[in-house]
Amino acid sequence: MFKILKYSFFDLVRSRWSYVYFLFYLALASVLLFLNHDLSKAVITLMNVIIVLVPLIGTIFGVMYYYNSKEFTELLLAQPIKRSSIFLGQYFGVAVSLSLSLLLGIGIPFLLYGLFESDAIWDFSLLLLTGVFLTFIFTAIAFNISLSNENKIKGFGYAVMMWLFLAVIYDGLFLLSLVMFEDYPLDKLSLIGTMLNPVDLSRTLILLKLDISALLGYTGAVFKQFFGTNVGLFLSIGVLCIWVIVPVLRIVAKAKKKDF
């Protein structure tokens, strides 16, 4: 598995798109810091970008990589290598290289700007953590989709739809259901609804840091426990882990059964 991971990783690291992705974050973070002079404000803006863009890039990259390297995968399948190690190797190759672009792209400008002397360091590391989680989750989902669809166009379509659903439409439906059932106690529902969507989950994780004073404005014991203590933080990170593990397991299961 590690051999394949290494191969995929270096293949991607050498590719143009990784550089574009890396340079994009580098430019974004530098410009933000240059214009803002305020680390915590830049963290908020970056959060808005990351929770939308990272899933999109992760999805598209994952799908693209799978379909592009399909012939090579078939070649590998002819060798005496375990199927799970081929696909997991490819998956981790993509996810790790994307995460690396993200970490370096955002990390370098912030480090140069004097991150360690500021008190935004925890917010910032949380931001990076959620960015990495989102990359891993959405790449895994993308691999799932492309494994299930032979047709490239269909696969792409589903992947983009999935991103659109989780990033935008889900919140719309969520909001609608909350407003419709406003006569009922909703605090559990709203927290569960958040857990079911990795994008919302990462957003909440950052909200815990940034908007805590507003979040505490709502009277609800469950809310209070979730947002007021560390329970929220640990639970969110735990659920994010589940969001990585489940799709990865499905990749393994699917790859075992799939007929090439």
Added chain:
Amino acid sequence: MKQLFLIVSLVLLSLSAYSKKIEVRENGKISSIKEAILLAHDFDTIVVKSGKYKEYGIKVDKPLTIIGENFPVIDGELKGEIITVIADHVTLDGLFIINVGTSYTSDYAAVRVVKSKHFLIQNLVLEKLFFGIYLEKSSHGKVFHNKIIGEAVEEYSSGNGIHLWYCKNIEVDQNIVTHVRDGIYLEFSNFCTITNNESLNNIRYGLHFMFSNDDVYRGNTFAKNGAGVAVMFSKRIEMYENIFQENWGSASYGLLLKEINDSKIIGNTFETNTIGINIEGSNRILYKDNIFRSNGWAIKVRGACYTNEFINNQFLSNSFDVSYNSKLNDNVFDSNYWSKYAGYDLDKDGIGDVPFRPVKLFSYIVNRTPETIVLMRSLFIDIIDFSEKVSPVFTPDELQDLHPLMKRIR
């Protein structure tokens, strides 16, 4: 003859003004303050040497000056009220008063001033108290530089730090009040000035006043209080340069205004409160040069608020800048700085060319269904906020800042 009269009267005056000094020592001839008061004549000075005096129910019924040397401890042994002042021109200075009795039927205080004038209470340290300094129907006094440290746990079994009831022309300056029920409390007290105090970590309000008109609050700090600061049913209040900080919780406000009219709130700082200012039924108030930073809601307008003016304030990274629960608006927002403003300034006069709408659709939704707060900063919410901004349907459409500032006021 006239000269003789003058001389005689001068001599008499100096005799009466001549004040004796009485010393109270732990093991001395006079070993209790009560005894000293009994022996003293009007305008005498009682000097309490350092030591421990187990006394309570000390009644100061003559115009005396009681000064402590190196903070003598007056221990009430939880038996009741410790010092009660019922005469005019009394000065209390430099005492360390502890163990005031707790009662559910009468409000025992460390120092109570009843129907007196021209008193001065300064440099006292109060600990383990029920009520701290309790002023009752008194006027023209000063409470200066005291330190009150309570141990309040529950609202019902604790008292207030500095309590004014039916008072007039009182100055409360440079006191520190922590861990009591209400830090500073005024009821039916007019023409008082509350300046440079620190009221922190109290279990209910940092400052609480009701039915108290024409008071001035300047340069105070109210932080980490259970429910922030609440002011109700008062007129002509002036609040300048106070700091309201870290009042967190669902029923906690930096400043809660209820039925406050014709007042001025100028140059205050509201930082990291759940709600910066909560306004209800308050009219003709001028909000100027205030700074709202990182609050959940900077200003929450509940209703029945008319002809208020918000001018030259700075709204910096609050989760919600202004929230309204109705479509009606009679308040003016003008020339404020909004960190969320995204307009442009083509003529470079420092004023944005597009008006700013501080009320977001999302804040309207959160008002209706509070649980939706979990969707804050979601892309979908940004989209509906944007569409509401373009054509307001739910939020008051005339509520806008026509001259938003481009740069922060420094």
